[in-house]
Amino acid sequence: MGKKLQPKLRFRGFTDAWEQRKLGDILSYEQPYEYIVSSDDYSPVARTPVLTAGKTLILGYTNEADGVKAATKDSPVIIFDDFTASSHIIDYSFKVKSSAMKILSLRDSENDLYCIYYALTRIIRPSASHERQWISKYARATVTVPSKDEQQVIGDFLRKLDRLIAAEKRKLDLWKKKKTALLRQIFEQKLRFKGYSDFWEQHKLGSLGNSYSGLSGKNKADFGHGLASYITYMNVFQNSIADIDGNGQIEIDSKQHAVQYGDALFTISSEKPEEVGMSSVWLGNQKNVYLNSFCFGYRQNGAFDALYLAYMLRSEAVRSQMRMLAQGISRFNISQHKVMDINVTIPSISEQQKIGSFCRGLDQLISAEMKKIDLLMLKKKALLQQMFV
Template sequence: MAEEKKNIPKLRFREFTGDNANAWELRKLGEVGKALSGVGFPNSEQGGKSGIPFYKVSDMNIKGNEHEMTTANNYVTNEQISRKKWTPIKNVPAIFFAKVGAAVLLNRKRLCRKPFLMDNNTMAYSMDQNYLNADFSKSLFETINLASLVQVGALPSYNAQDIENIKIAIPNLNEQKKIACYFKNIDSLIALHQRMLDEYKTLKKTMLSKMFPKNSEKYPELRFSGFTDAWELRKLGEVGKALSGVGFPNSEQGGKSGIPFYKVSDMNIKGNEHEMTTANNYVTNEQISRKKWTPIKNVPAIFFAKVGAAVLLNRKRLCRKPFLMDNNTMAYSMDQNYLNADFSKSLFETINLASLVQVGALPSYNAQDIENIKIAIPNLNEQKKIACYFKNIDSLIALHQRELELLKTLKKTMLQQMFV
């Protein structure tokens, strides 16, 4: 750990501490590089598939471009460049980011290692490599809140001079390379877990479509060996019951012990991604008796929103223990003679509840709408096999989501500690 001095970060690699703990050099970005704006990109020139990439803000969303711009939706030829008198940015590496519009507030930056063009909603910072390492500069820019530069107007924006006037502190190139390598490794791990997370989510979506029958059919496309019987066609109301929540006055909220009283927002609590295991509010037996509430004890049950914008998110959670819920939510309590709890959770993930919404001031549906939904169900043994399969996928999704969040938190913390 370095001794605290002015222009020295809190955390440094060992070889840059002690007698070697030189202060970082104070500069403006304009002294060690140049900010460049993009050019107009008419629709008539777009759509090319070969040549030099012509980046737009939306290209940052392309898979694989999470940290570096490696591909684009549009490429332009030398003929176009000559005819339009465009000047490609050849002084790379450069940092690419939005300069106007709502995208500015997202504060995203990408590294570009190869020559490119960019449209007039974007900007790039081309660094002087005598002073700045490319990967270090990418991390340095992640410590800068470009959104704080926006000019007040019809659209958030800033200009090249705003960028070049930003004050920075930089170490020598050797220290920059060490820092760059550290954050590049973290970015690689983030990309790995994001890729695995996306792949498991895609796998789950695909297998839900193949392992459950479609359109009142009796046979799924894929089955475990040993199961050949037709699935039984039912309505949800025949094998369970839809229940609505009750009013939950503010004066009764805030309890920390007792029975959980779920609200839609509780689905956002960490750990509640698949099952409701905790709540922001609990109620005591005294409250339950005084308010004449009836806890839902016929569990397991599936919990979901029944009114408001949350309906359109189409989220469902499994509840294994007795609970109460407010009047913006609903639960489906299953008959376990017909439905396995974990199978039911996967079954509900194949149902688009948002398609049931009644036209009105707020999206909504009622208990009868839920109970009239037609489903197909196999015997309980096959349900258990299917349930186990999707529970394993959910565990892998949760694992990579957790690792991803930990790595992002680590990166954020280390950016604060390792930069002045």
């Protein structure tokens, strides 16, 4: 006799063997043509969501009353991107943006759609082909499923986990919005710490320090080895405070400018004008740390608290000036010398320290929330591996 098909992790009370089924035998598909929205003139006060099966999911809302796909909590459906195989389970009525998807539903009442959805997501793999993924691949794929009663228990459990993850993501989004609002008020001097009322001075950035260039005279063979390190473009672009561990390797070269604690780093170019001149401040004390050739550095003269500098340079007051300096058509660049002419505001050092510490605290709260979400996602991934065959 063959080995009994069952997962490593099961709920108490279930012992029957699982059976193999083709997804196409469990799920039927519907083409979305009659549900495609006529206009993408969306309104925030409209009632019907317009969906895509990609990561964005909800593109906007429409008041178009015809061609609305009905779905409810008791009768949900799966939307399946026919090119990427990205999918979502939907339990509310909707319209769609394009025909590049399938709408999947159960063929009969002998299965639980949520459990089947999780079984589907577990086997989805990225594909570089342009063929229609459902008919050519996933409808023919085999999954192993239990009885409907066990399916419902599995589906309910994983739905609760997904709701928990969604709640944490909403909390993260609220923290990010709160940070944006608070920083705007702080750097517009509408919100100040108790005991501070002195006027903030305004200066040209270049009057308070000097700029320097990134790596020069290097080729591809110079990277990936050596006892020195260089701060990458993405490290600068993504972080107000550079990630000390986010560096590449390179050989020690005394001819290069070494980055020091408190230096501000700026990206030089980007595909979008609003993304040029993104800044980051280095808080490391390591020796022989250089800057990539697509960025330039700025060494201040002591006028700034390093944390204050990090958040001030990402404030809307500074970013709006950076956007004005962007030059280009298909790719936008910014002049190192012109960045030195931007206006910056400077309170007293003690107020700077208060602001920098407060902003860093917000970032730490956001980072902790992101780590919590990452752990929940890892837990879900592990559970999917153990709860299905």
